[in-house]
Amino acid sequence: MLSSQLPDIAEASSSERVYVALGNSIEKAVSLLNWVFESLGTRQICLLHVHRPSPLIPTLLGKLPASQANAEVVSAFRREENERTKKLFDYYLIICRRAKVEATIVTIESDQVHKGIVELVNRHGVRKLVMGTVKENCMKVKKSSCKENYAAKHAPLFCEIWFINKGKCIWTREASENSNLLQGSFSSTISSCASGCTSTEMRVSSGSDPKVEEESSYSHIEEVSLEAEALGNEAFEELLKCKTLELEAMEAFSKVKIYESALVHEVKLRKEAEDALNNTIQDQEKLLKEKDEVARKLERTMRNVALLDIRAQEANHRCEEASGELKLIQTSILSLRQEEQRIRRQKMEAVHWLERWRSPGQAGTANCNGFLGITEELPELAEFSLSDLQTATCNFSESFKLGQGGCGQVYKGEMLGRTVAIKRLHPNNMQGQSEFQKEVQVLGKLQHPHLVTLLGACPEAWSLVYEYxxxxxxxxxxxxxxxxxxxxxxxxxxxxxxxxxxxxxxxxxxxxxxxxxxxxxxxxxxxxxxxxxxxxxxxxxxxxxxxxxxxxxxxxxxxxxxxxxxxxxxxxxxxxxxxxxxxxxxxxxxxxxxxxxxxxxxxxxxxTRKLTSILDPSAExxxxxxxxxxxxxxxxxxxxxxxxxxxxxxxxxxxxxLHVSEERPVPSFFLCPILQEIMHDPQVAADGFTYEGEALRGWLANGRETSPMTNLRLDHLHLTPNHALRLAIQDWLCKY
Incomplete structure (x- = not known):
């Protein structure tokens, strides 16, 4: 496979193509590409990407390791990952085309990104590499785990690497002066690998200097140590992942059991619901039958009500006729009474004028005396002088003044060995003088326990002396x-x-x-x-x-x-x-x-509808x-x-x-549940309780359709008079 890549390597070396390592972060990738376009000015680049397959596969039971998940699910998830990666690099290619830069894509699949990058550099003989880096503090904290540090140490020396962070070049690893020698060594190594030669033969062909061999051995040992350490770390991480996956699997199994028990419970509930539904259907059918029966009874009742209405209308018509006749009789009686009174008045006036015509002087005197109520048999009232009143009131001092009325002032005084009230009228008030004469003539002749007693008068000061x-x-x-x-x-x-x-x-x-x-x-x-x-x-x-x-x-x-x-x-x-x-x-x-x-x-x-709401509570x-x-x-x-x-x-x-009687206990069934007062118009509601008619109508008129006693909805809003209770209340009131 390596031999098939040799023409590509030679072509890449001759064309000085720049390789750009890009990840899944679009923001960082765009920043790297912009830096390459602006700083290097190259027109040919190669986009380098290491695809790291996800070790966990999302399923209905949660995330499971790829080895434990269904093969079809794993395959579908891998296709989805590759599709996302393809769309991502299509976007990167669009950016390159907009910058008028020719771009190709090189990818590799590896569990460790930093090793994948070095493998691609070695495989394609990359001489110029641009990759992102983290901040300096990250490299100081854990340099061995950063892909940038790994690439700087393990990439071939002929490869020049630029490390970019946020659009700025942080540092550059320059290519070695012996880059041509190393490049030739790299080519011979690949050729040797292709022809089955050993690595020892490759080093001999590169040169026989002992010092170079010693340095190469030392670097090889150091590389092996680092790889061993990295493999140990990876093994520990894999162990942690395995433990985590075991816990997640146990949790998934427990969830499955919970779901199974919930399913059993749901089946049980569904059966109970079906039974309840069947019972409800049976009850509904029973209610429908009862409804039909009630409807038939209601129809018969309505026919009876219609007959009763006709009879009631006839009775009302007869009552109206009787009322009309009664009104005529009452009108006739009233007219007769008025005529009788008119004749009586005329007779009395005739007698009165006849007596005055016969003896004008005697009749006038008798009428006046009769009007004023003066008789000779009653004793005369005591008369007081103005000085007596002034002495009793300290010359009508304001401190003795009790009040002031429309005709004068009232003073408190001491006379006749007792406390008295002296009413002094205004002298110039003719109406007051008339009232003075009236009270002297009337009160002096009236004796009653609940009328104020007039003790005497002072004509000189137009004053009356009353008991205090x-x-x-x-x-x-x-x-x-x-x-x-x-x-x-x-x-x-x-x-x-x-x-x-x-x-x-x-x-x-x-x-x-x-x-x-x-x-x-x-x-x-x-x-x-x-x-x-x-x-x-x-x-x-x-x-x-x-x-x-x-x-x-x-x-x-x-x-x-x-x-x-x-x-x-x-x-x-x-x-x-x-x-x-x-x-x-x-x-x-x-x-x-x-x-x-x-x-x-x-x-x-x-x-008022409720008597207790207006009574004075202090009087009880x-x-x-x-x-x-x-x-x-x-x-x-x-x-x-x-x-x-x-x-x-x-x-x-x-x-x-009334004022000497004690309150008698009222039977509770005589009281209206709403007003808590004795009912005068007891009416039975649909709930079976009896209420005052006016109170219950007010209750229903406010939009309430529930019982005042049970708070349940009333079957109907019709009221039935409770005649028996009304008669019992009337008998009780008459008795007491």
């Missing part, structure tokens, strides 16, 4: 002015009963009914035992049966009631009646229940008591006075019993 109540007004106590303790539910209920008792007394007085006209928490005072008394009668009215039909009678004074407590009917038509006090009383009840300001309170309570209201008071207060606050109930003794007694 130390705990201030209900307004201050309700909104905890000065951080006072809140009122309990029992105290609040007792105050409601006391207010109702006082109003019932005023509204049932004879011969004229008395209307307070300015009922609000500021005008309800509390004594030391937190019992209430109503004050501020400056705008009260005396209302007779005749005056109810004479609106102009009520414009003698201007009411000063606060707007939230003012009767809407009075604001509309200007008629002040006992029902006006009842409206204000209803607003006060709602304030005691909720602890909130009066503005908009009636509407807020009407709109029992639900039975709170529910009854809310219902009563909303009746009192009806916009039309006809819808408001009268304060009867029976109603007053009921309120008096």
């Amino acid at each position: 109540l130390p705990n201030g007004s209900l307004q201050d106590r309700l909104f905890q002015k000065n951080n006072i303790a809140p009122l309990t539910w029992k105290i609040r209920t007792r105050i409601i009963a006391e207010i109702s008792s006082a109003l019932c007394f005023l509204h049932s007085s004879k011969p004229e009914k008395i209307v307070h006209g300015d009922l609000k928490p500021q005008n309800i005072l509390l004594n030391s035992e937190l019992s209430c008394k109503i004050c501020e009668f400056g705008i009260c009215r005396l209302v007779t049966e005749d005056s109810l039909y004479q609106p102009s009678f009520h414009w003698s004074t201007i009411p000063k009631g606060s707007f939230p407590y003012t009767d809407p009917e009075f604001q509309r038509i200007g008629v002040l009646t006992p029902k006006s006090d009842i409206y204000a009383f209803g607003v006060i009840i709602l304030q005691l229940l909720t602890g909130k300001p009066p503005a908009g309170l009636v509407g807020e309570v009407r709109r 209201w029992p639900m039975i008591v709170a529910r009854r008071l809310v219902d009563l207060a909303l009746q009192f606050c009806e916009l039309s006075s006809r819808g408001r109930p009268d304060l009867t003794p029976t109603l007053v007694r009921e309120l008096e019993h």
Whole structure:
């Protein structure tokens, strides 16, 4: 084989062709080629490459040694390696053609790159070689393992080698001066090898100088030592590789076992899944049969529902006819009543004018006395002088001032051996003078435990002397002015009963009914035992049966009631009646229940769905008591006075019993699970539980289709009235 290469060697020697050792790194190869093109200026080069086959073959079980892998897999991988190498050198040839340099390729396959390079140099008689090198520190650390150092030591001396790093020539191994002799020796060696001669004969033909022979022997021994050392290192590396491959093989075998066990488990799971699928199919068929049966039942039910709808429509039609007839009857009755009232008013007016016509002076005096409620039998009030009041109040000192109203100031003083409250009206206020006369004439003749007591008057100073109540007004106590303790539910209920008792007394007085006209928490005072008394009668009215039909009678004074407590009917038509006090009383009840300001309170309570959300938590209201008071207060606050109930003794007694009653335990099945309140419209849902109808409809209206109790999806959203439970709740409420 070597003899066949001799013409090539001779041709290479004569043409001074440059050989460039290239690897798989494109960046380094391009750098070497550019240096050759720029520095040597040659137009013919030979690309030299040592292909190192990979010792490990990638398989499905990981990388295995080539000896243990399948032969077809190894062959395919080798073809893939050769294809990559071919594509790489095609790219190198393209670079050379672009530089207008003729290039050929010489390759060899070897496990060690540095030995492959030296073998190619010897085989082709390379005289000029360009190869890459590493940094200097690498050569210092491990020179014997670097292919550059090996090539410098073992390449023939006639070969000039340039070592290039990053486009720069690091160093050059010059060719020996005896390069021609060595070249001839190299040629004779090849010829001798081709003809079967020994290496000893080659050395004899080269020359017989003993010194040269000694140096050659020494270099040969050194070369053999280096080769032995390199072979030892290679053997150690191969041993490590074998151990690594053994470990990888064991790991691969364990993976195979794991895969086999996983396959068995997967087969088991697949069988279980098939069984479950069969069971599911059977259940589905059963459900389909049940669905068909239910569909048939539903069809029968829908036919029955259609019949019931027809009957219901007939019943509704009859009900509408009956309602129309009832409305006609009610309209007729109302017309008769209005006619009767009109005739009665005309009769009373005729009698009134007849009496005035007969005796104008006597009739006017009697009417005035009856209107003002003055009688001769009642004792006269005590009269005080201005000096008495100045002494009691330190000349009306600001430190004794309790407050200021629309008609004057209120002072605290000491008179008659007790603490009193002195109300001083503005002297120039004609309305105040009227109120002064009114309160003197009315309060002086009224005696009730829950009306403030008038002790005397001072006409000189337009002042009234009342009893003093130390705990201030209900307004201050309700909104905890000065951080006072809140009122309990029992105290609040007792105050409601006391207010109702006082109003019932005023509204049932004879011969004229008395209307307070300015009922609000500021005008309800509390004594030391937190019992209430109503004050501020400056705008009260005396209302007779005749005056109810004479609106102009009520414009003698201007009411000063606060707007939230003012009767809407009075604001509309200007008629002040006992029902006006009842409206204000209803607003006060709602304030005691909720602890909130009066503005908009009636509407807020009407709109609320959950009573506990608006109750004052500091009072700890029992639900039975709170529910009854809310219902009563909303009746009192009806916009039309006809819808408001009268304060009867029976109603007053009921309120008096509320504040002394303890809360009774409510059966749990009477409470709505959502609101936790007694149900008034119990409805059964699809989950079998009973809820308050309004609460459950609100639950479903928000897009929820699950049970409030079980959180499971409801089969349907239809509600069924629970009449039995509703009757039981009504019986329980009536009983207690």
